[in-house]
Amino acid sequence: MNRVIQIRMSDAVVWAVSLLFAFGLLLNEAVAETRLPAAANDKWKAECGSCHIAYAPALLPAAAWRRVMAGLDRHFGTDASLDAASAAEIGAFLERNAASGKRAADTGALRITESRWFLRQHDEVRASAWKNPKVRTAANCSACHSGAERGDFDEDHVRIPR
Ligand code: HEC
Numbered sequence: 001m002n003r004v005i006q007i008r009m010s011d012a013v014v015w016a017v018s019l020l021f022a023f024g025l026l027l028n029e030a031v032a033e034t035r036l037p038a039a040a041n042d043k044w045k046a047e048c049g050s051c052h053i054a055y056a057p058a059l060l061p062a063a064a065w066r067r068v069m070a071g072l073d074r075h076f077g078t079d080a081s082l083d084a085a086s087a088a089e090i091g092a093f094l095e096r097n098a099a100s101g102k103r104a105a106d107t108g109a110l111r112i113t114e115s116r117w118f119l120r121q122h123d124e125v126r127a128s129a130w131k132n133p134k135v136r137t138a139a140n141c142s143a144c145h146s147g148a149e150r151g152d153f154d155e156d157h158v159r160i161p162r
């Protein structure tokens with residue numbers, strides 16, 4: 001083998017390794033996007049999971065959770081008040097595990113479903129899909145994401161009901 005080809009071969013190896021590395025990073029990013037960190041708190045599960053799924057803390061920035069927790073007596077048309085100790089424990093848990101990255105951009109929205117990242121992720125969902133009686137509301141994540149309760153929003157597990 002002549003010297004020039006040898007040099008090209010080692011270049012190719014360096015390129016292949018770099019590409020694999022970059023691909024690994026991309027893959028990691030994609031997984032982080034759709035599998036939310038598994039954070040759990042018994043009180044949160046029980047109190048915030050009785051009327052709808054217990055929305056994963058990573059779905060809203062800390063400031064939005066603070067607003068949600070401050071207005072539980074007028075919670076989206078219902079009264080979800082808690083005793084002060086429970087509210088403090090749940091609030092601290094939500095803020096500690098709140099959204100980071102893209103989802104952390106606080107747009108002032110109280111709802112997950114009105115945040116900019118949510119609207120962007122769902123811009124291909126047809127308007128009629130949200131109105132399907134099996135869905136009713138965008139807040140009903142588990143109607144389409146079977147793993148929503150576990151924080152699994154992997155696109156491979158999405159199924160829009162007909
Ligand atoms: C008494 C019932 C009830 C309880 C308890 C309750 N919620 Fe809700 N929550 C609702 C209703 C009703 C809505 C509005 C759902 C809709 O628009 O379809 C809602 C909506 C939400 C939303 C906005 C969903 C969206 O559209 O993005 C968040 C966030 C939320 N709740 C957090 C919590 C947290 C945190 C707790 C626990 C501290 C909690 N909820 C406890 C009834 C409840």
Ligand code: HEC
Pocket residue numbers: 033034059112113121122125129130135137138139140141142143144145153154155156158159160161
């Ligand atoms: C009407 C069905 C429907 C409902 C309800 C719904 N989603 Fe989705 N969601 C989808 C579809 C469809 C996609 C796009 C999947 C894709 O990229 O192919 C999606 C994508 C996502 C993604 C990005 C997944 C990825 O792999 O990029 C996240 C995160 C997500 N949804 C979270 C939520 C949350 C949180 C809720 C409830 C507050 C919710 N969704 C409610 C249908 C729904």
